[in-house]
Amino acid sequence: MTTALSIRDIGLHYGAAQALRGISIEAKPGRITAVLGRNGVGKSSTLRAVTGINNISSGEIVFNDEVLKKAPPYKRARLGIGYVPQGREIFPLLTVKENLETGYAPLKAADRNVPDYIYELFPILKSMLGRRGGDLSGGQQQQLAIGRALVTRPKVLVLDEPTEGIQPSIIKDIGRALQFLRDQKGMTILLVEQYLDFCREIADDIYIMDRGEIMHSGPAADLDLPEVRRHLMV
Numbered sequence: 710m711t712t713a714l715s716i717r718d719i720g721l722h723y724g725a726a727q728a729l730r731g732i733s734i735e736a737k738p739g740r741i742t743a744v745l746g747r748n749g750v751g752k753s754s755t756l757r758a759v760t761g762i763n764n765i766s767s768g769e770i771v772f773n774d775e776v777l778k779k780a781p782p783y784k785r786a787r788l789g790i791g792y793v794p795q796g797r798e799i800f801p802l803l804t805v806k807e808n809l810e811t812g813y814a815p816l817k818a819a820d821r822n823v824p825d826y827i828y829e830l831f832p833i834l835k836s837m838l839g840r841r842g843g844d845l846s847g848g849q850q851q852q853l854a855i856g857r858a859l860v861t862r863p864k865v866l867v868l869d870e871p872t873e874g875i876q877p878s879i880i881k882d883i884g885r886a887l888q889f890l891r892d893q894k895g896m897t898i899l900l901v902e903q904y905l906d907f908c909r910e911i912a913d914d915i916y917i918m919d920r921g922e923i924m925h926s927g928p929a930a931d932l933d934l935p936e937v938r939r940h941l942m943v
């Protein structure tokens with residue numbers, strides 16, 4: 710399974726306000742690509758453009774050689790774009806099992822099951838299947854949100870600040886899970902983050918974003934740390 714996602718020179722507006730100014734990002738097949746930036750620089754807007762929640766005003770997004778045009782979110786989910794939104798968006802009154810099953814929506818009837826490897830990655834989900842989503846800790850909810858996205862059988866997994874508000878031990882589990890998905894499942898992963906050390910540990914390619922533009926990009930190993938820290942400072 711090797712699928713690439715290519716964001717080409719996209720612009721995005723909220724009314725008259727321009728949030729993205731010619732963003733280009735290549736999420737290469739079977740690699741983890743991280744976009745780093747402070748609050749409000751346009752990271753979530755970029756991911757919402759990829760998932761079809763927000764329309765772009767210029768440029769194009771290409772998934773597996775197909776230009777996505779105005780395909781709505783459910784069609785993109787069906788194509789294989791899995792999304793873990795900022796703040797997780799777990800259904801608090803549904804059980805863990807029911808939250809996972811919401812991931813069935815884009816699947817054919819025959820595929821409507823939860824693959825075992827999801828429980829191997831996040832054993833806590835199996836032990837809490839009957840609990841309400843709202844009773845889980847932030848870290849457990851993040852694992853549930855990733856599990857739910859994996860139920861949709863994504864080829865590309867897109868995550869919005871997966872470490873936000875999460876305790877260090879669970880951040881490590883999430884990092885290991887993303888590396889497993891890359892290494893064992895050949896998944897292409899695109900995430901946005903503010904947490905530099907997490908990205909340096911797991912990402913292959915890193916982009917730095919500031920005020921709606923990409924300021925720097927390259928392999929994680931070649932990062933110019935003082936320059937990156939300057940962009941991440943509030």
Ligand SMILES: Nc1ncnc2c1ncn2[C@@H]1O[C@H](COP(=O)(O)OP(=O)(O)OP(=O)(O)O)[C@@H](O)[C@H]1O
Nearest residue numbers: 723726728746747748749750751752753754755795
């Ligand atoms: N629905 C909206 N309507 C109007 N302006 C918006 C909307 N969503 C975001 N913005 C603005 O667009 C810009 C980029 O926001 P975005 O949420 O994409 O940034 P971000 O880097 O993800 O920040 P955060 O880490 O706070 O989520 C900001 O100036 C923000 O105020």
